Amino acid sequence: MNNVSKTLYPNNWKKPPFIKRSWLRWSIIIGSILYLIAALSSMDINIQRVLEGIPRGQRFIESFFPPNFSDNRGVVWEGILESIWMAIISTVAGIALSIPIGLGAARNLAPLWVYMTCRFIIAASRTFPEIILAIFAVKLFGFGPFAGFIALSLGTIGFFAKLLAEDIENSSPAQAEAVKATGANWFQWINYAIQPQVMPRMIGLSVYRLDINFRESAVVGIVGGGGIGATLNTAFSRYEFDTAAAILLVIIGIVMVLEYASSHLRKWVQ
């Protein structure tokens, strides 16, 4: 009986690695370690300064409390309202500009040269963050919410036109053809065949963009573009950290409300 070979079942099991090719896995691991060493050594962290900063940071955070909502100059609410108006108008203007660009950037609607032009506009608008656009807008249009409005509208184009174009490209060609077969002209074709297909998603995206524009309006103010960012920057440079804390809390609150509203609106539309 002894020479009957026992069937061997494996009694230990190892999780398969995430990256299967071992040379790739090891070169990624070694590469990342080398990169981390190079990056950290070039950062020249001043430990002394960081240690000094800890009690300073503690005082800094302490001076945030209690948040001071009722600043005697009433600047908090004024800034918030300015930001809200700025976000609304720049979302509307940005979307109005993105619709023709988005239509032009959809390969199934536009001829090649229109497509290339519109794609270029989108790429240019997407590359630079709103804040760089805002710096130039402030240089051109002077300080104030108008510069912020221009920067945010331009930023909206890159976001909205790109998603609109992609959505149009993914829309069903059968419906478009059916409407075309009734003898519809170009505008009727867009209005009855393309628009109903992309509308639900676009409504959701415009609320989302409103949310982004409101958040961005908090930073374009730092470079002079008006809105709550200007108030926040003033509060920081006057060391009025309790006011700054109030502003940050109000921003967080409004963003939460907008996020909640937009997720509900999207569910309701779809």
Added chain:
Amino acid sequence: MVVQKKQDELIWKKRTTREQWINWFYWLIGISIVLFAWKIISDKTVWFFVQDAPRQAADIGSRMVPPKWSYSLELIKPVWDTINIATLGTVIAMIIAVPVAFCAARNTTPHSTVRIVALFIIVASRSVNSLIWALMLVFILGPGVLAGTVAIGLRSIGFCAKLIYESIEEIDANQVEAVKATGASNLQQMIYGIIPQVLPTIAGVGIYRWDINIRESTILGLVGAGGIGLQLNGSINTLAWTQVSTILLVILATVFVSEWVSAKVRGAII
């Protein structure tokens, strides 16, 4: 869709009269809000500067060409810093975001109060822009790359954790149950049942956020948090427009390369 009968003729209409009125009413409200917002913004605008803008734009434009190519050699270190800020910031964010995401997901959270805290962390981190985080961290940690890295990290936690927790909530429960049926503990269920399902998402989100962070870290220098924004701010303030255009081109190239890299890596993972 309604069909009306008028003098023995059938007329096709998209909406009933009532729906039409309601629709117009919504448009009226929307347009009034936009006009009101526009009035507020335009009251705060000095129109003289706006009229002057085309001339200014032409002026700055003519000063920006040709870009000062020799300056780009001085930009190698700032670009390296920018990439480090984005990469290390993303690493910090991912290390914190994964546990936060597990606390925030409905099916893995240890307790409902923990979930609320985790969701608040996500919203707070998302609603405060990285530039504002940097503004605060420069006060605490001192100007430099470290403040920028931590700012990017704090800003990215919310974004990454939100996307990860949504994918955790959507996992296939059968696989977890199968692991549980072998007698695995809670931790083992997590390691062998849940993590393998969400690992591709985690990697994808990290790379996506890295791409965004490259863009964001180019501007952190405006508030003194290191990277190429420092040079940009300096060149704009000293009106060195040929340097500004060089910097913008370098940013363009960096963003382009990072987008290409992230597309390649994401393509390899998914």
